[in-house]
Amino acid sequence: MSTNAAGHGPWPEGYACVVLDTVDSTMAEAARQVKNIDRPTWIMAKTQTAARGRRGRAWVVPAGNLNASLIFKPEATAAEAAKRSFLAANALYQALAIYVPTEKLALKWPNDVLLSGGKVAGILLESSGQGPFVDWLSIGIGVNLRHAPKGVQNASFPPTCLADAGGGEVDPLDFLSTLADAYATQEAKLLRLGFSRIRDDWMSNAARLGEVITARTGREDVTGIFDSIDGDGNLVLITGTGPRAISAADVFF
Structure with missing residues (x-):
């Protein structure tokens, strides 16, 4: 099944959206679809069967949470592409701040978002390219909107969810619309103001800065x-x- 985000809030101009019922992982689907895209494209799945996080770790995805990847072709070296994790973190912070007070949120280096000290969202980047620039970049984002995964053992930052923190029942596609709009703003900032502005914004919300x-x-x-x-x-x-x-x-x- 494929659809778009029409009717779910503002959607950024120049970005596409594909919503799937089930997929192995949105990152794997993004890699499969890269040859077909003509613009930055968000791929969201209602359920994933083989999701993963950093360093190949499993990412548990109960129904009702956000599972999405942004696939696009930036004019960037691998090092420049990797900095997009900070753009994604800033966008996530802004999207989550609509639903919970900002004092509950913090950004944890290199690519997690904390909510009341627990992990509410994670970011994973993958890219491919043989020359000086990457051929494509995929940014995978998982957000615990309605459910915190169960059975996670010995986590330094136990998973939490937006609903348990008073954020209400948020529809994943509604949240994706908010996130996509915030991410497009980050790309515009990067283009006009450079990474130093992205860096400053990230550090203003960093967890344990100075500690x-x-x-x-x-x-x-x-x-x-x-x-x-x-x-x-x-x-x-x-x-x-x-x-x-x-x-x-x-x-x-």
Whole structure:
């Protein structure tokens, strides 16, 4: 089944939308559909059978939550494309802030959104390209709107959902319309003002900025004061041996 977002709030000009009943994952579907798209396209599925998060981790998707991916062809290097995770995080923050007070929300580096200290949304980026620029970029977004996944063991940031935080019963397609509009605004900001503005907006809502956190890279744990993110999107920690820029890690408070 395919449809669009008409009747579900403002939809950004120049973007397409496809809604499916069931798919293995919206990221996999985005990769399959990339050769057919002529504009940035959101792909949403009511249910997914093989969703995944960062580093191949399973992403549990109860019915009523948002499962969506944006597939498009930016004129960007792989490093520039990777910065879109911050655009997506800013857009998610703005969309969620319509339903809950902003003091309940925070952005966790590199790509999660926290609601009252629990994980409410996650972002996953995939791209492909052999030359200096990526051929395509896909941004996968999962948001716990109505249900927090059950049975998640030993999570540092236990899953939570918008409904449990007083956000009400939000239709996934309504939320996608709000999110898509917010994301289009972020792309316009990037074009006109550059990544420094995206970075500043992200940092203004960052979790534990100025506090001691730990980044687990897979090779080591680095503990220090969360100072900033740099112009490449790296996490900058002030450690006992000086500043450290970390490109990939899991963060713990």
